[in-house]
Amino acid sequence: MKKIVEQGLLYDFYGELLTEHQREIYEAAVYNDMSLTEIADENGISKQGVHDLIKRCTNTLESYEDRLHMIRRFEAIKAQAVALEKLSGDSGTNMDAELRAKLKGISGKIIEELI
Structure with a gap:
């Protein structure tokens, strides 16, 4: 597989x-x-x-x-975007809600483009 x-x-x-x-x-x-x-x-x-x-x-x-190395770069960018999305969803960080929402939106768009 x-x-x-x-x-x-x-x-x-x-x-x-x-x-x-x-x-x-x-x-x-x-x-x-x-x-x-x-x-x-x-x-x-x-x-x-x-x-x-x-x-x-x-x-x-x-x-x-x-x-x-395009696939390797693709996978690295995807992993970073997923990490960014996870970080933006973590309410335990000292990030304000507006910044968190912007980061979540940006990371979501990146992930959507990669998939």
């Missing part, structure tokens, strides 16, 4: 950098949960060809993340 989530995130961030053919095959495998045989039959290629293409795409997407 974790691998599928990882593949989905990689594709969400870097999928547009793949060719159209690569995107079609990768989406069929990752998002549509089609078997290698089903994908091969639909695209007129061998099952091994599908397997190799998916593996190459995954390696390519991982290499983009290794260089650009």
